[in-house]
Amino acid sequence: MKLSEIGEQGLLQILQSFCPSEIIGDDAAVFTTQPHQSLVVTTDVLVDNVHFSENTTSAFDTGWRSVAANLSDLAAMGATPLAITVGLGLPGDTEVNWVENLYQGMSSCLQPYQTPIVGGDVVRSPTKTIAITALGQVHPQQTIYRHTAQVDDAIVVTGVHGASRAGLELLLHPEQGLNLTASSQQKLKLAHQRPQPRLDVIPILKDIFKLNDSPFRVAGMDSSDGLADAVLQICRASGVGAIIHSTQIPIPDVFPTWLSPTKALEYALYGGEDFELVLCLPLPIATQLTAQINHAAIIGCIQVEPQVHLISDNKEIPSQTLTLNQGFQHF
Amino acid sequence: MKLSEIGEQGLLQILQSFCPSEIIGDDAAVFTTQPHQSLVVTTDVLVDNVHFSENTTSAFDTGWRSVAANLSDLAAMGATPLAITVGLGLPGDTEVNWVENLYQGMSSCLQPYQTPIVGGDVVRSPTKTIAITALGQVHPQQTIYRHTAQVDDAIVVTGVHGASRAGLELLLHPEQGLNLTASSQQKLKLAHQRPQPRLDVIPILKDIFKLNDSPFRVAGMDSSDGLADAVLQICRASGVGAIIHSTQIPIPDVFPTWLSPTKALEYALYGGEDFELVLCLPLPIATQLTAQINHAAIIGCIQVEPQVHLISDNKEIPSQTLTLNQGFQHF
Numbered sequence: 146m147k148l149s150e151i152g153e154q155g156l157l158q159i160l161q162s163f164c165p166s167e168i169i170g171d172d173a174a175v176f177t178t179q180p181h182q183s184l185v186v187t188t189d190v191l192v193d194n195v196h197f198s199e200n201t202t203s204a205f206d207t208g209w210r211s212v213a214a215n216l217s218d219l220a221a222m223g224a225t226p227l228a229i230t231v232g233l234g235l236p237g238d239t240e241v242n243w244v245e246n247l248y249q250g251m252s253s254c255l256q257p258y259q260t261p262i263v264g265g266d267v268v269r270s271p272t273k274t275i276a277i278t279a280l281g282q283v284h285p286q287q288t289i290y291r292h293t294a295q296v297d298d299a300i301v302v303t304g305v306h307g308a309s310r311a312g313l314e315l316l317l318h319p320e321q322g323l324n325l326t327a328s329s330q331q332k333l334k335l336a337h338q339r340p341q342p343r344l345d346v347i348p349i350l351k352d353i354f355k356l357n358d359s360p361f362r363v364a365g366m367d368s369s370d371g372l373a374d375a376v377l378q379i380c381r382a383s384g385v386g387a388i389i390h391s392t393q394i395p396i397p398d399v400f401p402t403w404l405s406p407t408k409a410l411e412y413a414l415y416g417g418e419d420f421e422l423v424l425c426l427p428l429p430i431a432t433q434l435t436a437q438i439n440h441a442a443i444i445g446c447i448q449v450e451p452q453v454h455l456i457s458d459n460k461e462i463p464s465q466t467l468t469l470n471q472g473f474q475h476f
Numbered sequence: 477m478k479l480s481e482i483g484e485q486g487l488l489q490i491l492q493s494f495c496p497s498e499i500i501g502d503d504a505a506v507f508t509t510q511p512h513q514s515l516v517v518t519t520d521v522l523v524d525n526v527h528f529s530e531n532t533t534s535a536f537d538t539g540w541r542s543v544a545a546n547l548s549d550l551a552a553m554g555a556t557p558l559a560i561t562v563g564l565g566l567p568g569d570t571e572v573n574w575v576e577n578l579y580q581g582m583s584s585c586l587q588p589y590q591t592p593i594v595g596g597d598v599v600r601s602p603t604k605t606i607a608i609t610a611l612g613q614v615h616p617q618q619t620i621y622r623h624t625a626q627v628d629d630a631i632v633v634t635g636v637h638g639a640s641r642a643g644l645e646l647l648l649h650p651e652q653g654l655n656l657t658a659s660s661q662q663k664l665k666l667a668h669q670r671p672q673p674r675l676d677v678i679p680i681l682k683d684i685f686k687l688n689d690s691p692f693r694v695a696g697m698d699s700s701d702g703l704a705d706a707v708l709q710i711c712r713a714s715g716v717g718a719i720i721h722s723t724q725i726p727i728p729d730v731f732p733t734w735l736s737p738t739k740a741l742e743y744a745l746y747g748g749e750d751f752e753l754v755l756c757l758p759l760p761i762a763t764q765l766t767a768q769i770n771h772a773a774i775i776g777c778i779q780v781e782p783q784v785h786l787i788s789d790n791k792e793i794p795s796q797t798l799t800l801n802q803g804f805q806h807f
Contacts (some may be wrong), residue, residue: 170713171621171622171697172518172549172698173517173518173549173555173612174516174517175553175616175619176517177616178509178514180512181511183509184507184509184558184611185504185505186505186507186611187505188562188563188597188607188609189597190563190564190565190597190607191599192565192599192601192602195599195601217503219503219504221502222503222506224504227515230609232519232521232563232607233521234523234603234605266520268521268523268527269526270521270523270526271602272565272601272602272605274521274523274565274605276519276563276597276605278517278519278561278607279504280611281504285506288506291501291503292501366502367503382501
């Protein structure tokens, strides 16, 4: 069945089953926030054949990924999610089933965080378009910004990098996975199809500062545009530089036997969409944090000198200075 | 100059000049809200050649109207605006100038309410798409819902109806304005091009309840989809009916000499996009409210019987029962 057959009102009735019933039917949604918290808001627009494609991504996964990206932006600010709104532009010949699967994917990603879809809009458009706005809240003194990294801060990543890029490669070119077990392949593909926003890291981080009786002080962002980009953006915003040790970057288990060291590091630094957090914080806190989070690691530290240096222990890869708008130097 | 010539980064730099500088550069925007207020959120998606067209609407007016519609949704809930986010999908051959004018229109509409654009996203898309999310706040006890209208409530409209529809007619068919003065034509066109969200009504309403030492009790919505639709939606949500007197509906000064009574009432009831408020409230409050607001009027009252009856004093127009999904009965 196509949208044109059930009309806007028919579709809205279906989509309302994904929203809390008490907020339906008014000009806007109303919900409560905790007092003395700042409001955090982030918006993403995703366009068919630009940001998603039916060839590589199911409607369910498109919904999951678009929500995950927005929740990751909230985690990157240290915030906890409150609600999302969804604006859809859809051609009349879109299958109703596609839209239901999209919403199921969004709901599944939101479910662990008990975050409701509080509203939105569905309109006719020649191009499938998804506009998501995520709202969160954060205590003003516990907000994570990019511009507050300090010299000698440890740089922590909350998980492996390169998995999403490798998963995309396997989805596009299945023959590249011949040397991998089915379960390894599945794990990498899922890293691409169902990324997990690292909202779980935020309460752990707050607890560690509290246990240490230390004022919260974390700079950071997420690694949605790649790990190298995240370190460079934080350094630029904070007016500092960094040293990164390539061997310290956590990568998927199968990378060393499956990929060349160059390719593995390229995926880890520039692959993007791993949706991990890249955090700069005092070393004692960093060591406690990495002890509590699987695959988290200290990958380097902040320095006065404004460059970001990659130190390589591998003869195949030269140590080098990373720059924005420039990929990996293959010699 | 086209977007493809300056790239996403170039465009973002231009658009950031429309945002408060302190909120730029992180994964999400952070801002403060007042304690003990509920958060109100509304989202609209507008698509080229569906909701706007370069033939009838300048980029400035497209920006103005898209913000006005969202602010009107906040006013309809009794809320005051906090911030908006803007998600844009744009083809590469879009003129940079068009985007700047769009943002100027949005900023001009926001300016009286000191409401910032706190973020957004700009992506490549084959179809020009504007997704706006407006955030507001309201005291929980002063929220306006559709479902709380009570029998014997007076029904108030905050201004004239039909002007936006008439203005659109003049923009599409200028020859229809031959009997009107230039200033009358301009006034109607502006009603369509630069509608004013009725946020000004909310503090007046609160003050009147306070002066009367009476608990705030208002049901309502805006008339963006037409006055008839608003009355019907409120009645349906509240499980009540209404009597509307056609002669009490405020219409533009020029309608009686310019349009037939049937056409004038059709524009007023079904024209849409006047963005006035339709409010149901106790009669003593209603009379004080209409006394303080130009062109506001009591147009009828809420009744037990679940129909919405239109009482006509004009022989050309039969008294009739209004229904959803059905326009005006021309006999």
